[in-house]
Amino acid sequence: MMNAIIWPDAYLPGFTENFASNEVIVAGLAAADIWPLLSTPSRWPTYYANSANVRIHDDKGPELADGVQFYFETFGFPVEAQCNEFVPPTAGAAGRVAWHGWAGEPGMDDRLDVHHAWLVEDLDQGRVRILTQETQKGKPAAALRVARPNPMVNGHQDWLDGLVAAAREAQARQ
Template sequence: MNQIIWPQGYLPGFTENFVSNEVIVAGLSAADIWPLLSEAGRWPGYYANSANVRLHDHDGPDLQEGVRFYFETFGFPVEAQCNEYVPPSAGTPGRIAWHGWAGEGETRLDVHHAWLVEDLPQGRVRILTQETQKGRPAEELARARPNPMINGHQDWLDGLVSAARQACR
């Protein structure tokens, strides 16, 4: 199976926090999942922990490489820039990732949040989301129990799958 491509400085194990969530489900394809993930404005419709999504200086609904955007999640107002955008195609997984940041100085949080969406044999799709985080807020999130990042990203995956199933009906 494919894996996330990490930019310099964000390799898991060398940051203050890392989370990984994955689902594999039957009856859906990468093409079913992709529009719900690539159109950031749709996130609040199936993921309660995202709000106020705005794209900066971009006309389309889809994120694209280089597009700047804003959203709120986990209590953070996040500015972000999409730095990987590869729609799924036959034999090639979809990849989307962004660098997000919030705060300044001691409260600065930097993240790399990446998604991989790939079709698997027998009508299954794999959705992997992983995030590395840097900064003091990342240290605090890593110590929190239950882990808000793991639980929040699982909610995102579950909502994504549910929304895709509803759209396919």
């Protein structure tokens, strides 16, 4: 059985203004190939064009860890974020990374709060599964929910596709 995202109660899908889910399963890569590209935010802009100006606060990093605060820009939003789940993949156990991200001031109409979670797990026959899901709260999230084509689903698919391509390129250089 494949693993699932662990949700904070306040961000349970179905009870927020927006939810996006994307997944790929590919052969020839392992969680160990994917993890360094995902767990190091400064690498995101190298394979995901919708990510920019990444900064990790408080002289932490370059890799995320529980409690690490960071900043990046995506979907036109300046996002402050705090990593609240960080479990690297090991033999027989999925890797998990998640963060609470926010843009705008609390109580304002432009406030957006998200929980963005990733799961990276090795499957049998030399395959890896990468699942990314995000729940969003606030008026901007409600607007994103009805936008067509869906910018969150399409953007996160671009992130997954770029992540897989970057892992394949790194593998080919070894």
